[in-house]
Amino acid sequence: MMEEMNRSLIPAGWKSIYYNPLESPADTQAFRMEGDGAVSFPQGRMRLESTRDPAEGQLANLVYWCPDDFPADLAIAWDFWPVREPGLAILFFNAQGTGGEDLFDPALASRCGIYDQYHHGDMNAFHISYFRRRYMEERQLHTCNLRKSYGFHLVAQGADPIPGVTDAAGPYRMLIVKMGSSVSFAVNGLTLFRWEDDGSTYGPLLKEGKIGFRQMAPLIAEYANLHIYAPSGFATMRR
Known part of the structure; x- marks a missing residue:
């Protein structure tokens, strides 16, 4: 049912x-982990969690990249279940080197899950942060944020309808649609924001690239x- 709502x-x-x-x-044999993370499939779905102490801060966070490059215009849908909080989940998309290089080009600066490496490193990308429960101020008012990099540009924001782990039923069907200058985000068929990129204020329109799942410890999802x-x-x- 939720897939039909998103498909519309x-x-x-x-x-x-x-x-x-x-x-x-x-299914994830060719995926690439940045940071110290564990991947398991205890319920027939991909579970991500950090293997480091959350007290280590950014060193405890991770990004798990799909190896394929996808076109500049695309729709990305996936199911999400929060398992343990606090923490934060992000999806990167349209990610490539700042000079158009493949994101895994060894000439680019290395990345190990530290956030600065992803918004002020050798890469351009969009990323949407959702299920933002890492810090007290995020838990007091739940929002989803769209940022554009290079840089740390917060360009759109919307309410987060996903409840905390205690009340979350799941799955929550997530949907990002990037078409030309427009980016939108929906959960279970409910559009949370839509943003138009002028291709100038925050840099040129982003091109094809990779997608990656990011988590801030101690989130398990x-x-x-x-x-x-x-x-x-x-x-x-792929099918």
Whole structure:
């Protein structure tokens, strides 16, 4: 039902180009971990958690990258379950080197989960932070934030409808749609924000790139049914 609600928000004529159930180690064999994180599949869905003490701050955080490059215009849908809080979840998208390099180009500055490396490092990207429960001020007023990098530009914000772990039922179907200059974010078919990028104020429009799941410790969360849509004309990448 939730997938049908989200599907209505995907532009007409777009098609599925990638699907990954994220249900077993085989599904993430080529994924790349930055930071010290553990990946498991205790309920047939991908669970991410840090293996470091949260007291270590940014050193305890992680990013888990899908290895594929996706087109500049795309829709990203996935299922999300919060398991343990506090913490924070983020999705990076349209991520590539600041000079257009592949995000994994060894010439780029190394990354190990420390946040500054992702917004003031050798990369451009959008990222949406959701389930923001790491700090007291985030737990008092739940919001979802869209930032554009290079830089730490907060460009859009909306309410977060996902309850805390105690009351969360899940799965929550997340949807990002990036089309031309427009970026929108929805949860369970409810659009939380939509933003228009003028391609100037915060840098040029972002191009094709990778997506990655980020968590701030001590969050434990689970993910499944990663689905990518794109305008017709793009070849199917994975089924």
